[in-house]
Amino acid sequence: MAATQRIVIENGAIATVDDRDTEYASGYVVIADHRIESLGAGTAPEGLENVVRRIDASGHLVTPGLVNTHHHFYQWITRGLATDHNLFDWLTALYPTWARIDEPMVRAAAQGSLAMMARGGVTTAMDHHYVFPRGAGDLSGAIIGAARDMGVRFTLARGSMDRGASDGGLPPDFAVESLDEALAATEETVRQHHDPSFGSMTQVAVAPCSPFSVSTELMRQGAELARRLGVRLHTHGSETVEEEKFCHELFGMGPTDYFESTGWLGEDVWMAHCVHMNDSDVAAFARTGTGVAHCPSSNARLAAGIARVPDLLAAGVPVGLGVDGTASNESGELHTELRNALLVNRLGAHREKALTARQALRLGTYGGARVLGRADQTGSLEAGKLADLVLWRMDTLAHASIADPVTALVLGAAAPVTASFVGGRQIVGDGRLLTVDEDAIARATRDEARRLARIAAHG
Ligand SMILES: [Zn+2]
Numbered sequence: 001m002a003a004t005q006r007i008v009i010e011n012g013a014i015a016t017v018d019d020r021d022t023e024y025a026s027g028y029v030v031i032a033d034h035r036i037e038s039l040g041a042g043t044a045p046e047g048l049e050n051v052v053r054r055i056d057a058s059g060h061l062v063t064p065g066l067v068n069t070h071h072h073f074y075q076w077i078t079r080g081l082a083t084d085h086n087l088f089d090w091l092t093a094l095y096p097t098w099a100r101i102d103e104p105m106v107r108a109a110a111q112g113s114l115a116m117m118a119r120g121g122v123t124t125a126m127d128h129h130y131v132f133p134r135g136a137g138d139l140s141g142a143i144i145g146a147a148r149d150m151g152v153r154f155t156l157a158r159g160s161m162d163r164g165a166s167d168g169g170l171p172p173d174f175a176v177e178s179l180d181e182a183l184a185a186t187e188e189t190v191r192q193h194h195d196p197s198f199g200s201m202t203q204v205a206v207a208p209c210s211p212f213s214v215s216t217e218l219m220r221q222g223a224e225l226a227r228r229l230g231v232r233l234h235t236h237g238s239e240t241v242e243e244e245k246f247c248h249e250l251f252g253m254g255p256t257d258y259f260e261s262t263g264w265l266g267e268d269v270w271m272a273h274c275v276h277m278n279d280s281d282v283a284a285f286a287r288t289g290t291g292v293a294h295c296p297s298s299n300a301r302l303a304a305g306i307a308r309v310p311d312l313l314a315a316g317v318p319v320g321l322g323v324d325g326t327a328s329n330e331s332g333e334l335h336t337e338l339r340n341a342l343l344v345n346r347l348g349a350h351r352e353k354a355l356t357a358r359q360a361l362r363l364g365t366y367g368g369a370r371v372l373g374r375a376d377q378t379g380s381l382e383a384g385k386l387a388d389l390v391l392w393r394m395d396t397l398a399h400a401s402i403a404d405p406v407t408a409l410v411l412g413a414a415a416p417v418t419a420s421f422v423g424g425r426q427i428v429g430d431g432r433l434l435t436v437d438e439d440a441i442a443r444a445t446r447d448e449a450r451r452l453a454r455i456a457a458h459g
Contacts, residue, residue, distance in 0.1 A: 003049075003050050004032050004033055004049075004050055005032070005033060005050050005052045006030055006031065006032050006037070006048055006049070006050050006051045006052065007030075007031040007051070007052060007053045007054075007055065007387075007421075007424065008028065008029075008030055008031075008044045008048065008051055008053070008054045008055070009028060009029045009030075009031070009055045009057050009062060009389075009391070010027075010028045010043055010044055010054065010055070010056060010057060011026055011028075011043075011056050011057050011058040012026070012027065012057025012058065012059075012060040012061065012062045012391065013025055013026065013027070013060070013061045013062065013394070013405045014027040014029065014039065014061075014062045014063075014381065015061060015062070015063045015358075015361060015381075015405070015406050016039070016064075016380055016381040016382065017063065017064050017361060017362055017365045017366045017379070017380040017381065018380045018381070018382050019380075021358055021362075023406075024039075024040065024041045025041075026041070026042065027039060027040055027041045027042065027062075028040060028042065028043055028044040029062060029381060029387075029389065030044055030045075030048065031387040031421065031424045032424075033424055034199055034386060034387060034423040034424045035384060035385065035386055035387055035423075035424070036381060036382065036383055036384065036385050036386070036387050036389075037383060038383050039381055039382075039383065055391070055419065057391055057418075058395075059393065059394055059395030060391045060392060060393055060394055060395075060418060061391075061392045061394050061405040061406070061408070061409055061415075062381070062389060062390070062391055062392075063121075063361065063365065063381070063389065063390055063392065063409070064123075064365040064366065064369075064378065064379055064380050064381050064388060064389055064390075065121060065122065065123025065124065065365070065378070065388040065389055065390050065420060065421070065422065066117075066120070066121045066122045066123065066124075066321075066334045066335070066338075066364050066365060066368070066390070067122070067123070067124040067320060067321075067364065067365055067367075067368025067369050067372065067378065067379055068117055068122050068124065068125050068126055068321070068322060068323055068334050068368065069126060069270060069272075069291075069293035069320035069321060069322045069368045069371050069372060070126065070128060070234075070272040070293035070295055070322025070323070070324055071113060071117075071125065071126055071127050071128065071322065071323050071324065071325060072127065072128055072129065072130075072324070072325030072326075072327070073106070073109050073110040073112075073113040073114070073127040073129065073143060073146075073325075074098070074101055074105070074106050074109045074110070074129060074131060074325075075098075075109070075113075075325035075326045075327035075328075076108075076109035076110075076112040076113045076116075076326050076332065076445055076449075077101075077105055077108065077109045077112075077445060077448050077449035077452050078094060078097055078098065078327045078449070078452070079326050079327055079330045079449075080330060081093070081094060081097075081327060082094060082327075085302070086240065086242070086302055086303050086304075087239060087240045087242065087243075087302045087304060088170060088212075088240070088242050090302060090327075090328065091170055091171070092170065094327060095170075095171050095172055095175050096172065096175075096456065097452065097453075097456040098131045098175065099131065099133050099172070099174055099175040100133065100452060100455045100456050101131060101133060101136060101139075101452065102133070102136045102137055103136060103137030103138060103139060103142050104137075104448060105448045105451065105452055106129075106136075106137075106139045106142050106143060107142040107143075107145070107146055108441070108444040108445045108447075108448040109445060109448065110127065110142065110143045110146035110147070111146045111149075111150070111436065111441045111444065111445070112332075112441055112442070112444075112445035113125075113127070113326060113332060114146055114147055114150045114152055115150065115433055115436065115438055115441050116332040116333060117152075117323065117332065117333065117334055118150055118151075118152050118420065118427055118428060118433060119417065119428055119431060119432070119433055119438070120333045120334060120335050120414060120417065121334070121335065121390040121392065121415075121417050121420055121428075122152065122334050123152065123153060123378070123388040123389070123390070123420060123421070123422045123427075124152070124153040124154070124155075124368065124369065124372065124374070124378055124379075124388065125147060125152045125153070125154050125155075126154065126155040126156070126157060126205075126372065127143050127147075127154075127155075127156055127157065128157040128159050128207050128209075128234060128272070129143060129156065129157070129158065129159050130159025130160055130161055130207065130208075130209040130213075131159075131161075131175065132160070132177055132185065133175070140156060140158060140189045140193070141192075141193075143156055144156055144193055144202055147201075147202070148201065148202065149435065149436055150427065150433065150435050150436050151422050151425055151427040151435045152422060152427065153200075153201055153378065153386075153388065153422055153423070154201060154202055154203070155202075155203045155204070155205055155232075155372055156189070156193065156202070156203070156204050156205070157204075157205040157206075157207035157234040158185070158186045158189045158190070158204055158205070158206060158207055159207045159208065159209050160177055160182035160183075160185075160186060160207070160208050160209065160214065160218060160222070161175065161176045161177065161182075161208070161209045161213040161214055162176050162177055162178060162179050162182055162208075162214060162215050162218050163176065163212070163213050163214050163215045163218075164176040167215065168250060169212055169213050169214075170212045170213055171213050176213070179215060179217055179218050179221070182208070182218060182222075183218070183221055183222065183225060186206055186222070186225060187225060187229065189204055190204045190206070190229050190231055191229075194229070194231055196230065196231075198376075198377055199377065199386055199423060201423075203231070203232075203372075203374075204231055205226070205231055205232040205233060205234045206222050206223075206225055206226035206229075206231060206232075206233050206234070207222075207233070207234040207235055208222045208235055209235065209236060210235060210236040210237070210239075210243070211237070211243065211246065211247055211250075211251075211255060211258060211259075212243060212246050214235075216251070216262060219235075219259075219262040219263070219264060220262045220263060223262060223263035223264055224263065226268070227263075227268070231268075232268050232269070232270065232372070232373050233264065233266070233268055233269040233270075234269070234270055234271070234272070235259075235264065235269075235271055235272070236271065236272045236273060237255050237256070237259060237264075237271040237272065237273060237274055238254075238255045238256065238271075238273060238274045238275055238276045238277050238281070239272070239273040239275055239276070239299075239304050240275070240276065240302070240304045240305070241276060241305075243255060243276070244276050254278075254281070255276070255281075256277060256280075256281035256284050256285070259271070260284060260288075265284060265285065265288040265290045266288050266289065266290060267288065267289030267290070267291075268373070269288075269290045269291065270290070270291030270292065270293055270318070270320070270371040270372070271290060271291070271292060271293065272292075272293040272295060272322055272324065273292075273293070273294075273295060273298075273299060273304065273307065274292045274294075274307050274312070275299055275304050275305040275306065275307045276305060277307075277308060279311075282308065282311055282312060282315050282317065283315065285312065285315070285317045286312075286315035286316050286317050289318065290317070290318075291317070291318040291319070291320065291370065291371030292307070292312055292317055292318070292319045292320070292371065293319075293320055293321070293322035293371060294307050294309055294319055294320070294321055294322065294337075294341060294363065295321070295322040295323070295324040295329070295337070296321075296337060296340040296341050296343075296344040296345075297323070297324070297329040297331070297336055297337060297340050298322075298323075298324030298325070298328040298329045299344075300340070300344060301328045301329060302328050306344055306345065306347060306348045307345075308348070308349075309341065309345050309354070309355065309363075310345060310348070310349075310350045310353070310354045310355065313359070318367065318370040318371050319363055319367050319371070320363060320364070320367040320368030320369075320370065320371040320372070321334060321337040321338065321341060321363045321364045321367070321368060322337065323336075323337060333414060334364060335409075335414045335415070336414075337364065338360045338361060338363070338364045338409070338410045339360070339410055339411060341355060341360050341363055341364075342354075342355045342356075342357065342359075342360040342410060342411070357404075357406050357407045357409075357410040357411060358406055360410045361406055361409065361410055365379050365380065366379040366380045367379075386422075386423050386424075387421050387422075387423060387424040388421065388422050388423065389420075389421050390417055390419070390420045390421075390428075391417070391418040391419040391420070392405075392409055392415040392416070392417060392418070393415060393416040393417070393418045394408055394409075394415065396416065398412060398413040398415070398416075399412050399413070399415060416430075416431050417431055418430060418431075
């Protein structure tokens with residue numbers, strides 16, 4: 001076996017996001033192979049062996065890598081459409097275009113989505129993919145391959161829709177799979193790609209899309225499948241008033257009660273949005289340990305409302321942040337969500353007490369790792385955890401005069417990423433991706449977006 005190789009990072013401010021929110025004004029982190037070996041105030045211990053690299057982090061803030069908990073990569077090639085719509089009108093406008101995607105489009109869109117996030121400090125990504133047109137190729141394989149090439153830790157939430165318009169659902173019939181197809185393909189994806197080990201780069205979750213695009217049977221059997229295979233469950237929930245109305249009309253109950261009745265509350269479940277929840281819904285999430293992916297930019301873009309994040313946190317509900325698909329959040333950056341989580345929640349009932357900058361950073365790191373079921377491995381800087389961490393440059397025009405580095409990161413402009421490590425492997429250097437060709441990805445996404453627009457226009 002090769003000798004342990006060490007990387008020493010010194011002289012930077014460090015926000016560990018551990019359970020005591022330990023910070024060092026100037027400290028060190030020692031990476032040994034894939035993991036964090038030690039960290040603390042001052043300079044690294046003397047006499048470390050096999051140090052292959054020393055990084056001077058003066059003028060930087062070191063944090064855990066950001067964790068994204070909700071996204072739809074394919075939307076990277078349908079950005080800037082239906083910009084003044086609410087969720088249901090926006091979906092109805094976009095489904096016909098989305099139903100025409102194929103494997104090269106999905107690959108390019110995944111590369112674009114991942115590149116944008118990785119450059120901005122994301123070390124753990126996820127994609128909720130639920131559009132599988134017949135004959136479109138191996139979409140799950142293309143998405144997972146894109147994440148592997150980039151070197152980002154990744155969860156694919158294998159989505160599905162089987163409630164077409166003729167069954168009272170929102171998507172057109174041509175955009176949905178059958179119940180049996182969806183379950184079989186999801187099981188196959190788990191068996192082929194899911195790696196449950198410590199430090200795994202690829203995990204798969206079972207993820208029917210939403211109450212208004214999925215049959216009750218697919219919700220029920222999807223939950224059973226996930227538990228039989230030992231993987232996590234993900235879906236959209238309680239996003240809009242229209243969804244709430246839909247659930248009352250079709251099921252005679254609100255979304256949270258519907259989820260509970262179909263097996264969709266539990267500590268192995270995380271749900272995107274959770275905007276329209278009453279006190280008993282919040283209590284049900286807390287009682288069952290169900291996690292939430294808070295997506296403030298997308299919720300604002302689609303006029304969905306403000307999730308009750310301070311109440312969810314006070315109740316002990318695990319909460320992470322999500323970019324959501326870039327057709328409803330064109331920036332595609334998770335940094336924006338740290339800031340918007342803080343700002344949007346201060347517009348709610350708790351006003352200036354809603355969230356602190358440190359809580360926002362926690363949502364985007366440890367909170368995300370928790371909802372993805374990986375808080376024992378990533379999401380905070382602690383000895384023994386994976387070396388997933390970011391060096392943010394804080395000594396340039398944008399941030400140098402901001403009093404506190406965590407405030408600068410959360411409320412300031414998007415901070416330049418000097419270096420980003422995933423499992424001890426550097427994937428970003430001086431703001432550029434080291435693992436893939438960013439310019440080639442930009443060209444491919446532009447070409448595939450144009451090809452999709454052409455195909456969609458011709459029907
Ligand atoms: Zn979504």
